[in-house]
Amino acid sequence: EADIYQTPRYLVIGTGKKITLECSQTMGHDKMYWYQQDPGMELHLIHYSYGVNSTEKGDLSSESTVSRIRTEHFPLTLESARPSHTSQYLCASSGQGPRKLFFGSGTQLSVL
């Protein structure tokens, strides 16, 4: 089983607040990803990282930012949350070779 953890599982917050979604993995994977998923819709890649100090924007434009200071940790930050940020955020990681992704359970974010 995958060892990738996301916290919090659910977050309800008011507009304008700064939030950080946590993602940690204990598999030593270099590659990590953030996906955004609206209900009933496909996943969209918003950020990815190939390793420490490496971060890239994904296919879907996002106002969020990420950092990768440690291999195991890939937090996502929204400086000022807005209702349009309401969505599910899924973190994933993968190791060497063909791209089997391990997913966390996701964070369901609701911005009021």
Add this chain to the structure above:
Amino acid sequence: AQSVTQPDIHITVSEGASLELRCNYSYGATPYLFWYVQSPGQGLQLLLKYFSGDTLVQGIKGFEAEFKRSQSSFNLRKPSVHWSDAAEYFCAVGSKTSYDKVIFGPGTSLSVIP
């Protein structure tokens, strides 16, 4: 550009019936292909994957999928569905580019009637 389509948004089957979920992809070379399942409130779990070799791949929970290059398809099948199979199913395609990304289809929601 890579893309993945899943023509069926929602499928309902009776428990014990067979299942086929369709997936078509667009990609310039031989892709890596995946099927993931997402149970309500959970993250995604890999069911099976195709990288090369035998075009019929076996996965977990009794699922299998067949890669058909001529049809650009990677349909998921199960001979007898169980109530616990009710979930969202995502087909995905990965590339060999340096982006190392996996593109997901829109998903097919499966309901199982007892």
